[in-house]
Structures are given as structure tokens and as C-alpha cells.
Amino acid sequence: MTTLTAVARTTEGFLERVEDWDRSLAEELADEAGIAPLTPRHWLVIDYMRDTFIARGDAPSIRTLGKESGVAIKELYLLFPKGPAKLAAKIAGIPKPHGCI
């Protein structure tokens, strides 16, 4: 089990290394963002973000996230207020998404 204080992070709080992440770290990141505890719906999104990033080397767009993660746009904004793409990426331990959509 890793703790947040032990990992390197960017100034915006994203993990520097994808491999530093584990599920307990995600809970800590969620707590820091004020959305803890993570529900199975959150995890659906987090796992999808992480799997997509590992498979494609880039975070999915909000459009793809809404279509393919199993959680629609409306719910994404309820689960991750203040911006689902960025926040879910942060909790999933992947770099900040750099697309405009």
C-alpha cells in the first residue's frame, strides 16, 4: 500500500509516474478532492480511464468517456463535479488530459 506523501506529483497534483498508483491511493486522492468515499460508479470511470490510458497512451475525451465508460455525461458531472475528465484522470493516477474536448 502506497500513501500520497510517498509519491511524486505535478504542481496540479497529478501523479508523476503511472506505476505509483494503487487503489488505496485513489481513495486518498478522492478524499483530497472532497469526493470520497468512491462508489462502484466512480470505480467504473476510474478503471476505464486507467485502462484506456494504458492501452492508448492518452486519456479518453469527455465524449468517449460518456459513451464508453458505462456512465453518461450527466452522471459523470455528478460523480466528479468541477470537471470529470481532469478529476477522474487525477484519481486514476494518469497524466492530465491534454485534449480540448
Add this chain to the structure above:
Amino acid sequence: MTTFTQAAGTPGAAVADQPITKVSIIVSKGSLEGIYPALILANGARMEGIEANVFFTFFGMDAINKARHEHIKVSTVGNPGLHLATWLGGVPGMSALVTQQMMKSMEKLDIPPIPEFVEMIADAGAKLYACKASVDMFALKRADFIDQVEAIITVGDFYQMAGGGQIIFT
């Protein structure tokens, strides 16, 4: 004489540190290239957790008009950015052809077509409004607009709603 108050040092430093919390975006044009920037700005605002209002006026209302939102095209006449000969831009079918090409490039970048994009923005929590003056001028009704439109509002309502935020005109 107008004077601008600014912090010493870099220009704009006084406002640079103040995060934007609300934007109200006006969409006044009905061409594809006229509508997309506003939609990208609105969606981008929601993605950053910024409150967003989108006010459709004049031909910009085509983006929320049920009968028209699937048929929005790039303007090929009087559009020097396309680098097409003026006479060629007016050839029948040219606008449809250029639109099709552009939509293909956008699909590759995962940018949705206008009807889907507008719905996505509404689902993201942005509020959509139609301009009363334009609605009256074009003799339109609430039923002509997609369900996601919150209301038909006056310019006064718009200013009230935009209070405390930034206004972007496109």
C-alpha cells in the same frame, strides 16, 4: 482620458490570478465555423468546473433549432480563410462538400457533430437560452427548439444571468 489600473510588472497581472468561475457565451452566427468555437468554449468551461450559460441569438439559433441543427454548413462564400477562389465558393454543393470534409477531420479528433455537441454541453450542466428578440423576429416558437433549451429570454434577463461572470461574444 481613460486610465487602466494594473499591478506593477507584467501587463494583466492584476487579473491573472483571479480564476474564472462563470462564463456567458453568445452565439450569433449560423455557420459551422461560427458555431463550433462557442460550443468548444462552453464544453471546455464545464470541463474546468466553470459555470456556463450559452445564449443563442440571430442565426446562431440554428444550433438549437430542431429543423436546422443537423444541416449547419461551412460558409464557402466570402470566407478568405478557406483559400478558395471566390467564384468556386459559390458553386452549388461546394458548401456541403467542404462541410463534409471538415466534419471528417473533426470526427477524428472526437469533436461531435453539432446536435450531439449541444446535447453534451446541456448534460454537462451548461444552461442554454434563445434570444427573445430573434425568436420574435423569425416568428419561432418554443417547440421549434430542442428540449435542452431552458427558456427564451430577453437581453435584460441575459445580463442579469451573466452577472459576476465573463461574457464572450462569438
